Amino acid sequence: MLKVYLVEDDPLVSQHVRDALDEAPGIRCVGHANRLSIARVELPQCRPDVLLSDLGLPDGDGTELIGELSHAPALDGVWHPHILVFSVFGDEARVIQAIEAGADGYFLKGCTADELVRAVEQAARGESPISPAIARHLLKRFRDEGFTDSSFRDSGFVDSDGGATGVMDIESPSKRDHEVSKREHEVLRLVAQGYVGEEIAERLLTTPRAVAIAVRNVYRKLQLGQRARVAEQAHARPGWA
Numbered sequence: 001m002l003k004v005y006l007v008e009d010d011p012l013v014s015q016h017v018r019d020a021l022d023e024a025p026g027i028r029c030v031g032h033a034n035r036l037s038i039a040r041v042e043l044p045q046c047r048p049d050v051l052l053s054d055l056g057l058p059d060g061d062g063t064e065l066i067g068e069l070s071h072a073p074a075l076d077g078v079w080h081p082h083i084l085v086f087s088v089f090g091d092e093a094r095v096i097q098a099i100e101a102g103a104d105g106y107f108l109k110g111c112t113a114d115e116l117v118r119a120v121e122q123a124a125r126g127e128s129p130i131s132p133a134i135a136r137h138l139l140k141r142f143r144d145e146g147f148t149d150s151s152f153r154d155s156g157f158v159d160s161d162g163g164a165t166g167v168m169d170i171e172s173p174s175k176r177d178h179e180v181s182k183r184e185h186e187v188l189r190l191v192a193q194g195y196v197g198e199e200i201a202e203r204l205l206t207t208p209r210a211v212a213i214a215v216r217n218v219y220r221k222l223q224l225g226q227r228a229r230v231a232e233q234a235h236a237r238p239g240w241a
Contacts, residue, residue, distance in 0.1 A: 002027045002124050005048035005081070007065070009034040009057055013109065017052065017086070020113035027120065036060045043069075043081070049124050051081040055089050055098060062087070063094075063101045070102025070223075082123040086116070092137040099138075099222050105129035127212040128219045135191035138218060142180050180221055187214040 004021050006029055008014040014032055021029045031046040033039035036059050043051065051069065055062040066083050085098045085106045095106055105128045107119045119129035130138075180188075183204070190200045197208040204211070 002050070002121070003030045003046070003048040004028070004050045004052055004120055005031045005033075005039070005043060005046050007033050007036070007039045007051070007053040007057065007062060008086070009054065013054075016113075017116065020116055021120065023113075024117040027117065034058070036062070036065050039065060040068075044079075047079045048081050050120050051083045052086050052120065053083065055085060055087045055094060063098050066098060066103050067101040082126065084119060084123040084129065090133055092140060095134055095137045096141055096222065099219055102223060104216075104219065106134050107131060108133060122212070125212075126216065128216045130191055130215050132192050132194050135188045138222070139185070139188050139192055141222070142185070180218060181214075184214045184218050184221075187211055188218060191215070 004027060006014060006017055006021075008017060011034075014034070018029045018032060021027050030048055031042050033042060034057070036057050039053075051065075053062045053065060062085065066085070069081065069083060072080075082104045083102060085103045086109060087094070087098075087106070088109045089095075090108050098106055104126075105119060105123050107116070107129055108131060111119070111131075122129045186204065187200055190203065195203070197211045200211045201208045
């Protein structure tokens, strides 16, 4: 049974989400909080597989909770939820901030119940659900930071059946692991145009799993890029030893 915990302060939205999850086979909503303070207490007790969180909460920003969970060690060395943002905020700054904080996926409210359930299932598998609007934000972010097509590096894009998976090591990254490969950029471009994983795999002569890996790598590279910037700022502070 796939366990999901919901952080949402709108009663109508939360009821809709819980109904959709509980009606889906193999999924159960094990808890709900309308405040960050409640979620912080209940999450270690419920230990969900997926945290589905809004961003605008009465007592703070959901990004705070995402950052806390992403940087905390796994509870008892075992539990660490996949984090999926479910928000009305679709502006670039909020999307990028949540992903850099550690979100595994970002989905906009207004989607159908089937789309929501599919996103939760993808997050539970370690994939990163993504919509065309979010893909366009990511493309703009990399373009604004100077990642032109000629500067992309190809980090490998082969499904596990063929050997390398292209999955990066987030625990021990090289100094260029936050750069996006040509194929990852191409996947984002096709997602932004409205193609789904199976269609992208067919166009790029690869597999849906490899497409999912590419999207996941993009999310992780955003997170690595943020960590690198924080480290650089720390080194630049007066008195750094």
